[in-house]
Amino acid sequence: MGMTQSPQTRQFIYFAAAFGAGGLLSLMVLFNGTLATYGSLFFASWVPHLTGTVAALLFLLVLRPTRAQSARPPLWANLGGEAGAIKVKLTSAAMNSALALSGTIALGLAGQMVFSLFADMRGLFGLPQRTPVPRDYLALTLIIAGSLILIFFGSGS
Amino acid sequence: MIWFATLAILAGVLVSLSRQINGRLALSTSAMESSFWNHVVGLAFITIVALLVGGLFAGDPAASPWWAYLGGPVGMIFIAAGSWLIARIGAAQTALLIIAGQMIFGGLLDIFIGAPGYLWARTLGVGLILAGMWVAQGSKT
Numbered sequence: 001m002g003m004t005q006s007p008q009t010r011q012f013i014y015f016a017a018a019f020g021a022g023g024l025l026s027l028m029v030l031f032n033g034t035l036a037t038y039g040s041l042f043f044a045s046w047v048p049h050l051t052g053t054v055a056a057l058l059f060l061l062v063l064r065p066t067r068a069q070s071a072r073p074p075l076w077a078n079l080g081g082e083a084g085a086i087k088v089k090l091t092s093a094a095m096n097s098a099l100a101l102s103g104t105i106a107l108g109l110a111g112q113m114v115f116s117l118f119a120d121m122r123g124l125f126g127l128p129q130r131t132p133v134p135r136d137y138l139a140l141t142l143i144i145a146g147s148l149i150l151i152f153f154g155s156g157s
Numbered sequence: 158m159i160w161f162a163t164l165a166i167l168a169g170v171l172v173s174l175s176r177q178i179n180g181r182l183a184l185s186t187s188a189m190e191s192s193f194w195n196h197v198v199g200l201a202f203i204t205i206v207a208l209l210v211g212g213l214f215a216g217d218p219a220a221s222p223w224w225a226y227l228g229g230p231v232g233m234i235f236i237a238a239g240s241w242l243i244a245r246i247g248a249a250q251t252a253l254l255i256i257a258g259q260m261i262f263g264g265l266l267d268i269f270i271g272a273p274g275y276l277w278a279r280t281l282g283v284g285l286i287l288a289g290m291w292v293a294q295g296s297k298t
Contacts, residue, residue, distance in 0.1 A: 140253055
């Protein structure tokens with residue numbers, strides 16, 4: 001990304017990238033969920049981590065992206081994958097309870113949003129600190145309301 | 158019930174937590190290197206737990222359609238994108254826009270594969286999400 005773009009252009013690129021990433025996530029859920037209907041839950045999580053590792057390694061070897069800093073990042077910064085892997089187990093446990101899939105997804109969205117807001121306000125983990133403004137809360141309310149309607153009535157799961 | 162609700166909420170917290178940790182790593186390295194570590198550490202963790210618990214190859218995984226195996230490369234791009242975005246637009250906006258995209262594309266996938274669901278709910282839900290994105294677009298990042 002060059003430094004010549006206007007702030008509006010840059011923001012549009014970020015928005016489009018995040019929205020597109022959400023689209024990729026829905027595909028991923030479909031792919032991994034299909035694996036889980038044939039194999040075990042472990043298998044459905046193990047395979048994408050294995051092929052994802054290989055794909056990332058190939059990408060790094062071929063394109064060799066430059067490192068942002070020469071200093072070593074803290075060791076805990078390498079543990080994001082473990083948090084992700086534990087999440088799979090928690091989700092599957094909750095999904096098979098009375099909460100069902102819809103309730104599990106809805107509560108997961110709530111936990112994700114509340115913790116994200118908290119992290120932004122505090123600037124957790126050395127990421128930029130930012131304070132949400134009323135406009136951000138309005139956007140949050142609209143998107144979460146629409147998501148809940150899709151989850152509970154539009155089979156958006 | 159409270160116990161399972163706590164698990165579900167905690168799962169959401171972990172999604173955000175892992176994106177923040179990956180984002181921090183991407184700040185020092187690159188989004189793709191962060192995605193690599195995310196996958197390799199997750200792989201090691203799942204392998205150890207699966208070996209301890211057993212049943213990794215239970216069921217009939219060979220019978221699944223070939224495209225179901227594409228989740229890994231898709232996830233690699235997804236994690237890299239999240240790590241790249243979180244330092245630029247913040248954790249909340251990254252999460253919110255990813256959710257918006259997941260819901261809208263997920264709804265389209267549902268229609269495509271013929272999943273049941275009310276048309277009014279799909280219309281209203283997508284409308285609210287688009288309105289929320291329009292509001293978010295005007296905010297400073």
